[in-house]
Amino acid sequence: xxxxxxxxxxxxxxxxxxxxxxxxxxxxxxxxxxxxxxxxxxxxxxxxxxxxxxxxxxxxxxxxxxxxxxxxxxxxxxxxxxxxxxxxxxxxxxxxxxxxxxxxxxxxxxxxxxxxxxxxxxxxxxxxxxxxxxxxxxxxxxxxxxxxxxxxxxxxxxxxxxxxxx
Numbered sequence: 001x002x003x004x005x006x007x008x009x010x011x012x013x014x015x016x017x018x019x020x021x022x023x024x025x026x027x028x029x030x031x032x033x034x035x036x037x038x039x040x041x042x043x044x045x046x047x048x049x050x051x052x053x054x055x056x057x058x059x060x061x062x063x064x065x066x067x068x069x070x071x072x073x074x075x076x077x078x079x080x081x082x083x084x085x086x087x088x089x090x091x092x093x094x095x096x097x098x099x100x101x102x103x104x105x106x107x108x109x110x111x112x113x114x115x116x117x118x119x120x121x122x123x124x125x126x127x128x129x130x131x132x133x134x135x136x137x138x139x140x141x142x143x144x145x146x147x148x149x150x151x152x153x154x155x156x157x158x159x160x161x162x163x164x165x166x
Contacts, residue, residue, distance in 0.1 A: 060092070060096055061096075063092075064089050064092050064093050064096075067085055067088065067089040067092075068086060068089040070085075071083075071085040071086050071089070072086065080113060080116060080118050083109060083112075083113055084109075084110075084113055084118055084120055084121055086109060087106045087109035087110050087113065087121065087124075088106075090102050090103070090105050090106035090109065091103065091106040091110075091124070094106060103134060104134070107125075107128065107134050109121075110124050110125050110128075111125065114145070114148070117152050118152075119149040119152045119153070119154025119156065119157055120149070120154060120156060122145050122146070122148045122149035122152070122154065122157060123145065123146060123149045123154060123156045123157055123160060125145045126141075126142045126143070126144075126145030126146040126149065126157075126160060127142070127160075129141040129142035129145060130142035130160075130164075139164065142160075142164065143161060143164040143165075146160040146161035146164060147161050149161075
């Protein structure tokens with residue numbers, strides 16, 4: 001019964017693999033009753049590592065939602081910075097939830113902003129090329145976007161353009 005209980009608790013409540021392995025090794029090296037007692041205390045107090053992860057995702061989701069809602073009215077009026085913040089919200093959502101459809105929408109927004117000379121959007125496209133995200137990795141194209149950003153006096157553009165040659 002103890003082994004089944006230990007395995008079940010580890011499967012459901014311990015997500016970090018090295019921690020699972022450590023707890024199993026710990027259980028092998030000491031009295032199983034002590035481990036069972038500790039795990040039942042942990043279980044009864046409902047200390048669940050998953051709760052922290054869910055809390056972080058929930059906070060992130062709330063931040064993304066707030067970011068989107070605060071900038072939407074200005075974005076509808078054509079405010080470039082608000083449109084950039086909407087693109088950032090899409091990118092963050094796509095990143096956290098592994099959603100390429102939303103990520104592609106962010107890329108389209110960044111491209112539209114870049115066409116209008118928005119420095120941070122140009123930098124973000126440079127990062128996409130530099131990291132091979134949404135586009136095939138292309139260091140020269142990344143440097144080209146960073147150069148364009150620098151040409152519109154975007155400090156971030158200068159910094160990353162310099163890092164291309166470091």
